[in-house]
Amino acid sequence: MMPTARRRLLFYLLVILSAGSIVLAAAAGSVSLGWEQWTNALLHPDSEFGELVWRLRIPRAAAAWTVGALLSLSGCLMQVLLRNPLADPYILGVSGGASFATLLGMTVGVAASLLPALAWAGALISILIVFSLARGEGPWSRTRLLLTGVVTASGWAALISLLLTMGSDSSLRGMLFWLLGDLSYARLPPWALASLVFIFMICFGMARSLNVLAMGETTARLLGEPTRKLLWLVYLLASILTATAVSIAGNIGFVGLIVPHLMRLIVGSDHRILLPAAALFGGFFLVFSDTLARTLLAPRQLPVGVVTALIGVPLFLLLLNRARVKQ
């Protein structure tokens, strides 16, 4: 457990990082602005550069931050749910359903503005399939949930491959970007932020229960948790977080796996600290990655999923190595 003073310091640091990343995202881009132009743009949203900053960069950064936080939170929950440090938000097929529905929409030419709703519908179908098949009678079985989820995910993956092979060349690039995770057209719907805040509050409130759950079902029951109900609740919350993130930005990989780990190495496994830390760092990490994705090869844009992995892998390996040395 971290001492309170250090914990508070870390919290402020993460808030500053998050805010800083959004400011950076508003300043950097393929159109480079001088200091004066930039402050001018911030103060006058109606000016030419004001439009660029307020209508394009800041909404995109806000979407990126929210998606990063959603995925990180979902990753924390999935790892407790499956009691497996390798679990990520996509492992139980939520994103598979969303991807299939979206790509199907792209194939038949559905308007781009309807794609998020389609993604959500696909995710929901996947959640319901896994939930009803894995539930069954008798005690909670993690293996059954994991297998049902992983097999469902594979089923979606096959259908996605089918769509990709049958799709026209012109739509293929868009599909690929979506599958890799892309924030180019991402906007932040208010309900996404609302569900992030709402689910975060629920999870933060039951953080102590999550700590106990991470020690195993039997221990959790002996310490007073109605584990069956609690585990399904965690499954549903994690799935909703994932579905929301995927509907905004596609399958951005790595964030939901790496950020919970990274934070566990730094702040420990107490979910009362881990959850806010992971949400804040996840948001920062994705805004930062997306800014790089926009600027590294500007005016070309990279899929942000590629950048998250390229930064995440070395960062994670470095921290893991340092943690081992300390022990």
Add this chain to the structure above:
Amino acid sequence: MTLLDCKHLDLRIGSIEVAADLSLELAPGEFWGLLGPNGIGKTTLLKCLAGLLTPASGQVFLESRDITELPRKLVAQHLGMLQQHTVYVFDSSVMQTVLTGRHPHLAYWEREGPNDLQKANEALKAVELDGFAQRSVTGLSGGEARRLAFAALLVQDPAIMLLDEPTNHLDLRHQVQIMGMIRDRIRHGGFTAIAALHDINLAACYCSHILMLLGNGGWVAGRREAILNQPNLEKLYGCPVEVIQGKDGARFHPVEA
């Protein structure tokens, strides 16, 4: 009033009959020793008494109320169990792990207060793990992990303790220390406990009552003096046992056939 009792319990694991028509009352002040050979179902019985497993028939009552109908949180405020194994998938500190014992006593959103921290520190001291508070649980030795799990149970502070081989991995001094602590707690608090044990002499030293699981559903139970004797032990383990009269009662050791 009995703290925990079961009536006409029929308990099976697959085709193995653990206990047939078992009725038992754990009253305040009683320390039960649960003896039986490997694989006979001691852990299964303890889990059933904790309300974690449903018996084929019969009921378990916690302070006269059917345990399956009570919310788990209420059960956990009165009944705690030391499991045979503790596996840590995620790393955490010794202090954080001990504090999980306070979980059933805290509300949703509530944090551990100074009172809880004090209880945790006292428990760590009692099992001689003070100074380990910030250590990682994954780096503990077998015996240290065992004492940590026991400390968490002390912090949970239940009136009924179910203990699955509490002295596993412990050296002699810590075995005696922990058994003594359980006995003193029972005496002073008007509590009760049942401990699955393989060491007959620890049972002879500390337990007031004995339950033997004989296999095929058979069992004998009662006061220690009435149950813990040569014929019963030889029947239980299927090997010859010799009785020695020690300073404070009978002790047992195996002899070659």
